[in-house]
Amino acid sequence: MAERNADLTAFNTLALPARAHCLVRPTTLDELEQVLAGHDPQEPIHVIGEGSNLVIEDDLPGLTVVLALDGMMKVRETSEHVWVAAGAGVHWDDLVAWTVEQGWQGLENLSLIPGTAGAAPYQNIGAYGVELAQVLEQVTVMELATGTVSHFSAENCDFGYRDSRFKSRDKGRYVITGIELKLNRQPHCNISYGPLKQHFAGQDADAVTAAAVRKQVIAIRQSKLPDPAVLANAGSFFKNPVVDVQKAESLKAAYPQLVSYPQQDGVKLAAGWLIEAAGWKGKRLGPVGMHSEQALVLVNHGGATSADVLALAAAVRADVWQRFGVQLEQEPVVLP
Template sequence: MIERDADLSGANTLALPARAERLARPDSGEALAGLLAGRRGDEPLYVLGQGSNLVLDGDLPGLTVIPALDRIDYRVEGDQARVTAGAGVVWDRLGADTGGRGWRGLENLSLIPGTAGAAPFQNIGAYGVELADVLDSVEAVAVADGRPVRFLAAECEFDYRDSLFKSRRRGEFIITAITLRLHRHGPCRVDYGGLAARFGDADPATLEPAAVRAAVIELRQNKLPDPAVLPNAGSFFKNPVVSVAHYQRLKENEPELVAFPHRDGHKLAAGWLIERAGWKGRRLGPVGMHRDQALVLVNHGGARAADVRALAGAVRADVRERFDVDLEQEPIPLP
């Protein structure tokens, strides 16, 4: 079934107004292939998950697809467990299910909004773990001819908040399912940020993933606003990476600078830069940077894409002027 002139204001967590010329929610790979086969070659195509990492900048022409494939399969293979989830499965459902079974791997990625199909596109990550660390493979459909394709994790070209699907071959595939490789035994990772403070000197091998998941959920809820209450798209800017020399210059002027070692120098905490530039809790019209987490851009009500662009531009300009650092927007603008 295809909806025409469909309202998308509830299909993006920033709650920006937009409409889709044609909207489909295929619940199988066959239905998706049929949609692609019936599409005009020059017709624009957009794919949404839960709309938690995008900025809808106006109406979407052509065909918009929201995959509704929601099947989950679990397989135990010795000390490992493999989980295959359809693209429409809510991501945090996987964390709850696997953590409840005692399987390790997804606890640090708890409460990240979005769907399983969107996870490899963005290479989601939190508290020292990325999807790339637990992904086995990705199943997809080629947009050009509807044929099914499979990518092993090593073929996905994962990087920080990036992948093959987002960058080099963007728009060529629609993800239909992912398979995760988890561990039934072994240590949890609790050496990052708030988790390190929470678990202190505890032996990671003695921790249950459900306990780590509960701690991650508490940390996220205390730090990040609920999009259902205050519309937002999560972290609005990526943490920038600067050279060692640039970092050392900044550190001399800003002794409290928050940064982490990176293979290309140092990764700076974008939220700290934004707060230091004076934008934490500050509004510009109907949008603002959150009062508790400066990295999160929020819609206080009635915002449009132009308001988001104006605020993001102002924040970037002030951070560039003060720190000589360019912030890169994380949510994807559409169209």
């Protein structure tokens, strides 16, 4: 069952070459429990999904777990809501497609985000005005050190912008084995995001179905984002930085075109705008570059190593800091 010295190139969408000392792909909770029980506690454990938010910097020592826990099902319902459960290994967009086909509303804005259901809570995936936290009921986890299974309600996951307890205070402590979501039976679609609002402007309210929103989100994503199967990338390489109001105002005075969104705790700036304004859109450094259509996406044009990726990221970060005095934080997780 365990694969030694496994090639991870196909396990990360940046297509970085690296190897796992020992790779396992448990298909059941029992298998996962056995793997963890037989594991040397002195050795590290890495959990990966589809590798769409990773920079694998070097070969992974110890144990690498790729969860293949399948299954999606309705667990209960009322006249207003339906609760669905999915195994951690389910491909995220299969879950979105299935729920939308059933006529359930809640996941349509999160259509076509790469990765697994199990990774979705890790960084609280979000897109087009919706975050997973808004629809998540609970997360089921197994503690790596003990094999103990627990459930965390959404309130106990410390969700923030691209953040959760699994990425912060409990980093490396749990493997997420499944998620449960609470969806609506009636359409309450969120079309507040500009391009969605424009698309549906003037249409009847009953035209705004989950299926129609999903279709539009897919069209927008396909027009903007490079497909990792064609051009290796890990999506947005930096988070949108949040600065205080004073800083945002002084930047706005100097750069009136700056794209920004007011938040409760300050002002969120569009990292893609900052990177493009610093001249990095479409620019290459060796085999890597910032995408020519979407400056926030770092792409591997072929043959890149993690050193190439991290060198470009550092150069972009330093330049944005020097020009705008804004710190960019990397979104993809660096392993090991």
